[in-house]
Amino acid sequence: MPGTPPSRFVYLGPEGTFTEQALRTIPAAEHGARTPARSVPEALDGVRSGDFDAAVVPLENSVGGAVPVTLDELVAGDPLTITREIVLPVRFQLAAPAGTRLPGIRSVAAHPQASAQCRHWLRAHLPDATVVDVLSNGAAAAATADGRYDAAICAPIGADRHRLAVLADNIADHDDAVTRFVMVARPGSPPPPTGDDVTSLAVYIAHDRVGALLAVLTELSVRGINLTRIESRPSGEGLGRYVFFLDCTGHVADARLGEALQGLRRTCADVRFLGSYPRHRWTGSAAERPVPAPPGLSDADVADSAAWLARIRAGQPA
Amino acid sequence: MPGTPPSRFVYLGPEGTFTEQALRTIPAAEHGARTPARSVPEALDGVRSGDFDAAVVPLENSVGGAVPVTLDELVAGDPLTITREIVLPVRFQLAAPAGTRLPGIRSVAAHPQASAQCRHWLRAHLPDATVVDVLSNGAAAAATADGRYDAAICAPIGADRHRLAVLADNIADHDDAVTRFVMVARPGSPPPPTGDDVTSLAVYIAHDRVGALLAVLTELSVRGINLTRIESRPSGEGLGRYVFFLDCTGHVADARLGEALQGLRRTCADVRFLGSYPRHRWTGSAAERPVPAPPGLSDADVADSAAWLARIRAGQPA
Amino acid sequence: MPGTPPSRFVYLGPEGTFTEQALRTIPAAEHGARTPARSVPEALDGVRSGDFDAAVVPLENSVGGAVPVTLDELVAGDPLTITREIVLPVRFQLAAPAGTRLPGIRSVAAHPQASAQCRHWLRAHLPDATVVDVLSNGAAAAATADGRYDAAICAPIGADRHRLAVLADNIADHDDAVTRFVMVARPGSPPPPTGDDVTSLAVYIAHDRVGALLAVLTELSVRGINLTRIESRPSGEGLGRYVFFLDCTGHVADARLGEALQGLRRTCADVRFLGSYPRHRWTGSAAERPVPAPPGLSDADVADSAAWLARIRAGQPA
Amino acid sequence: MPGTPPSRFVYLGPEGTFTEQALRTIPAAEHGARTPARSVPEALDGVRSGDFDAAVVPLENSVGGAVPVTLDELVAGDPLTITREIVLPVRFQLAAPAGTRLPGIRSVAAHPQASAQCRHWLRAHLPDATVVDVLSNGAAAAATADGRYDAAICAPIGADRHRLAVLADNIADHDDAVTRFVMVARPGSPPPPTGDDVTSLAVYIAHDRVGALLAVLTELSVRGINLTRIESRPSGEGLGRYVFFLDCTGHVADARLGEALQGLRRTCADVRFLGSYPRHRWTGSAAERPVPAPPGLSDADVADSAAWLARIRAGQPA
Numbered sequence A, B, C, D: 001m002p003g004t005p006p007s008r009f010v011y012l013g014p015e016g017t018f019t020e021q022a023l024r025t026i027p028a029a030e031h032g033a034r035t036p037a038r039s040v041p042e043a044l045d046g047v048r049s050g051d052f053d054a055a056v057v058p059l060e061n062s063v064g065g066a067v068p069v070t071l072d073e074l075v076a077g078d079p080l081t082i083t084r085e086i087v088l089p090v091r092f093q094l095a096a097p098a099g100t101r102l103p104g105i106r107s108v109a110a111h112p113q114a115s116a117q118c119r120h121w122l123r124a125h126l127p128d129a130t131v132v133d134v135l136s137n138g139a140a141a142a143a144t145a146d147g148r149y150d151a152a153i154c155a156p157i158g159a160d161r162h163r164l165a166v167l168a169d170n171i172a173d174h175d176d177a178v179t180r181f182v183m184v185a186r187p188g189s190p191p192p193p194t195g196d197d198v199t200s201l202a203v204y205i206a207h208d209r210v211g212a213l214l215a216v217l218t219e220l221s222v223r224g225i226n227l228t229r230i231e232s233r234p235s236g237e238g239l240g241r242y243v244f245f246l247d248c249t250g251h252v253a254d255a256r257l258g259e260a261l262q263g264l265r266r267t268c269a270d271v272r273f274l275g276s277y278p279r280h281r282w283t284g285s286a287a288e289r290p291v292p293a294p295p296g297l298s299d300a301d302v303a304d305s306a307a308w309l310a311r312i313r314a315g316q317p318a
Helices: A016-022 A027-031 A038-049 A070-078 A114-118 A119-127 A137-145 A156-161 A207-221 A254-268 A301-313 B019-024 B026-033 B040-048 B067-076 B112-117 B119-125 B137-145 B156-161 B209-222 B255-266 B299-313 C018-023 C027-031 C041-047 C066-078 C112-117 C121-126 C137-145 C156-163 C210-223 C255-267 C299-311 D018-023 D027-031 D042-046 D068-076 D113-117 D119-125 D136-147 D157-160 D207-220 D255-269 D300-314
Strands: A008-012 A031-037 A054-061 A081-089 A094-097 A107-110 A130-133 A151-154 A165-169 A176-186 A197-204 A227-232 A242-250 A270-278 B008-012 B033-038 B054-061 B082-089 B093-094 B107-110 B132-133 B151-154 B166-171 B178-185 B197-204 B227-234 B241-247 B269-277 C008-012 C034-039 C054-061 C081-089 C094-096 C107-110 C132-133 C149-152 C165-170 C179-187 C199-202 C228-236 C244-247 C270-278 D008-012 D033-037 D054-061 D083-090 D095-098 D107-109 D131-132 D151-154 D163-168 D178-185 D197-204 D228-233 D242-248 D270-278
Touching: A008 A016, A008 A038, A016 A031, A016 A054, A016 A081, A016 A156, A016 A176, A027 B082, A031 A038, A031 A107, A038 A054, A038 A070, A038 A176, A054 A070, A070 A197, A070 A227, A070 D113, A081 D054, A094 A137, A107 A114, A107 A137, A107 D157, A114 A119, A114 A130, A114 A151, A114 D068, A130 A197, A130 D136, A137 A151, A137 A156, A151 A156, A156 D136, A165 C165, A165 D136, A176 B107, A197 A254, A207 C008, A207 D207, A207 D228, A227 D207, A254 A270, A254 A301, A254 B299, A254 C081, A254 D068, A254 D255, A270 D228, A301 B255, A301 C179, B008 B040, B019 B054, B019 B082, B019 B156, B019 B178, B026 B137, B033 B040, B040 B067, B040 B178, B054 B067, B067 B197, B067 B227, B067 C112, B093 B137, B093 B156, B107 B137, B107 C244, B112 B119, B112 B132, B112 B151, B112 C066, B137 B151, B137 B156, B151 B156, B178 B255, B197 B255, B197 D119, B209 C210, B209 C228, B255 B299, B299 C137, C008 C018, C008 C041, C018 C054, C018 C081, C018 C156, C034 C041, C034 D095, C041 C054, C041 C066, C054 C066, C054 C081, C066 C199, C094 C156, C107 C112, C107 C137, C107 C255, C107 D207, C112 C121, C112 C132, C112 C149, C137 C149, C137 C156, C137 C244, C149 C156, C149 C199, C149 D136, C210 C255, C210 D207, C255 C270, C255 C299, C255 D300, D008 D018, D008 D042, D018 D033, D018 D083, D018 D107, D018 D119, D018 D157, D018 D178, D033 D042, D042 D054, D042 D068, D042 D178, D054 D068, D095 D157, D095 D270, D113 D119, D113 D151, D136 D151, D136 D157, D151 D157, D197 D255, D207 D242, D207 D255, D255 D270, D255 D300
Parallel strands: A008 A031, A008 A054, A081 A270, A107 A130, A107 A151, B008 B033, B008 B054, B082 B269, B107 B132, B107 B151, C008 C034, C008 C054, C081 C270, C107 C132, C107 C149, D008 D033, D008 D054, D083 D270, D107 D131, D107 D151
Antiparallel strands: A054 A176, A081 A176, A094 A151, A094 A165, A197 A242, A197 A270, A227 A242, A227 D228, B054 B178, B082 B178, B093 B151, B093 B166, B197 B241, B197 B269, B227 B241, B227 C228, C054 C179, C081 C179, C094 C149, C094 C165, C199 C244, C199 C270, C228 C244, D054 D178, D083 D178, D095 D151, D095 D163, D197 D242, D197 D270, D228 D242
């Protein structure tokens, strides 16, 4: 029912990963049902089918980049919209059964995003170990506890849950890395504007790529809309054909973002609206400082120009 | 009173020029009072002061270019708006007292716009005659009838009124030249949109001219607004400082032109709205063919994108 | 002969006008022959035919704007190039035969540019006088001395030469007005770059005017070329068809201006190069301050990027 | 030694993957030494250190998208350049020990790119099987032959080498998927232009992202350079900070690409040149048709504009 807060949550499992940690920052989730899914597609399809009210999945990491499967799934099936973002600092540990010592480690289980973010540490401290890709940080801890690998790169919640000893803490190459998660629901009225919102879009452009991408950016730039993220993913039609994922400053209810969206609708092969939601403000050195509006494009300027136009249309002194 | 059609007309005199001819194409003017003014400033000030309801003055000629005094006066004093345009084909005659023969002509009176448009004819047929600038085509005919000059370049109405013989007809170098006149009134609600309208603006840009002029054109281009005229005039602040006069396709009541106007208001040092009015359609080889809207910018596209945005904002299927 | 300085000069006459004054700021002209022409076309044709080495004609005034006939003539016939610019402050006087008093003045002879620049003074001091357009400031003084008009607006040199009394001095509405003159010769190698040069162009664009004009400005903007003048003149093909006259910062020998020129050649219907020549630096409140190069587009940046490219092409460390 | 063809090759192992297959399309590799590396970083570091002359690694897949580790490694250490691209059609098989039947399969080993490309097939035919990420297609086949998993998604070369039975062939959701590999060497003179080349760049832009990315695209667009790929990767400085990987049409030795590169050097925070090399032409429905040059930007247009500029600079008739 519209207006009912979500109470049935699904998230990318297994338990004991950063995604569960992200979900639990949301008060409603503490009181609701929380179900781990085996994959991002499974989580999102659970929302599409109505089995769940909302899904929490990872979208991007400040070091590892986008999570391709999330992007692909957001545009592949029935429409879904993002209703919230959660940004979490990432903290990786090397964990192993008690008694393990670094020189004896031959195999390390890690999610590829995790091993990518600990690359320099691994080269420096475990140059001869084989890094084995596993499905998640939680799975790495579990498989290490089971004795399949000598050690795991995992989150504190994973080492804890699987009773592993922490051989090294904060092993990420960038100690200020963050992961951004999104909560996704079936389409509905977006949350109201807060004055500091993000709007996510998927944009398909036609064949002439320089000109078409220029046109997309010009539609935004002319309205003073800033981009905080741009990712390309193959559209599946061949090398060189892309869908662009854009995160813009502003809310779909804003006049200027409304103008820009209409412009994109007209100039692009297709545009999929993926949601307007409050920006998650976090602290730390990786936190994005808001970009001030360019000259003439503050909210006050926009209001002034709208009032001026109204006077002209009414035949009043401008 | 608003809604009352104008009945007191002033026009750039004297009688017997193209401007009077332009005024008389307007039905209301046939029944109203028609007063010639000695100059464009006098005509426009007569409207500003309330002595007249509307003024007809020349704005540009397809060969001679803009009429600078009209542009300057439109932005110099209290606001005025253009409510109508009239485009007249230009037909120049060489007229002289009966009995005059070409070889005997030593002096030719002509308005500078007229002599500029007959330049090649004059070089070919009267290479040794002195061309004397006079204030108007009507004044050329009058002064020739008075015997001050041997011949005049004038309009048919002028030769006729001053009983001059026509030594040569259609002497303009471009036989399809036209002059565009505008009717100007005190500000008020613009005439309603007709689907084929022109909007005139005066735009002041800041110091960095390439970037600023690019920004102006981008505001128009992004909304699919075409320019049919661009003129620069000195703003009076020194060499290199301009006010630009723009004629755009569309009406201030149109959504897309409204967006573009707001954008200009925000990015330019100043914008003066000079009116939205129906385009005068005339025939002939110099007639401007309408430029089709670029892809994605037809009125249907604009309506489609507005409806799409409304659905998104309402949380309905897009 | 190439390399021989010009010695036979023609200028827009008659004697006693600002144009003669501009010519005489050039040392070579003091020693050469100086011939007045009756019109701008006559002056330029005298250079085209080889009768003269160079012509000096007015191009624009900081208040009255462009001199249309000069622009039109520069693109109408065989190519000519500008080799020098001269900027003169403009000083207008009201001059009349000795004994004349203001209240008795019924007619004032003036060049239209002159009366336009003294408009407010005339309204305030001679509201009832008829202003008669004449061909030049010099002609105004001469005709007043002959008794045809009661007074003249003219240059100091004109009042002086025709022994008129000065009834009012510095009567221009803008006391810092300047006129810009150009010296024009048959095409040849441009004068060498000085580091502070101007390049003049005439650019014809195709039908879609917003897009095409945007493309022209983008070619300049991308290379950090600034515009110091942009004028449109009818191309003669009908309302809405223009040739644009551009003055750009830089010299045709500069790498960046060379790039921009090639870009214009490719994107425009036609480009006519009108010359590269040193900027005339004058003082006074109307003087244009040089616009600093935008970030990344200083001469040093351009040299750095050229050296970087050369290293890459040579396979050297970048 | 410069000019000596490479003879010591390293490639992303293990044996029996598409990468080995790509390497073996190069004649020199058939006669040289071919060494598998355990990872992309290991392969590229082997070239940086001088142990190998060239490395072959995957760059992108038409369905799965970019290979992030390759992008990150290309910009992370000492410069390397791409000297060749190889595009291979992708053909996936489901392989298992002889006697295995579909209904009995509980676990499927697959590289994440492979399982992503066979997603729909897996949902339709093995909805209940667990898909286990492994490091490579070759590793999937090997681990299945070892009995660790019930089946593998792999390349024909992998099934063959590990004596697995093919349960299903051509199981990719897009039957025309291709993978693009690059050969990478230490910096040196690029291969000569062929008339159909690609240039790869990594571009860092400053903080204002819309404006800065617009500037990058404008530098390319103005010179008629087309983009065939644009990928963003986190620059490691926080969410919203990117390095863009661009593939452009043309060769660094071309005049127009040289201009564009200099422009990027001037406007971007940093540019890393990653190589100019012949475009690999392959056939099939996914093959990118070359985009014709926009009007005015063909090679003939570029040559014409260069010749025109040379004439102007020499003072010759244009």
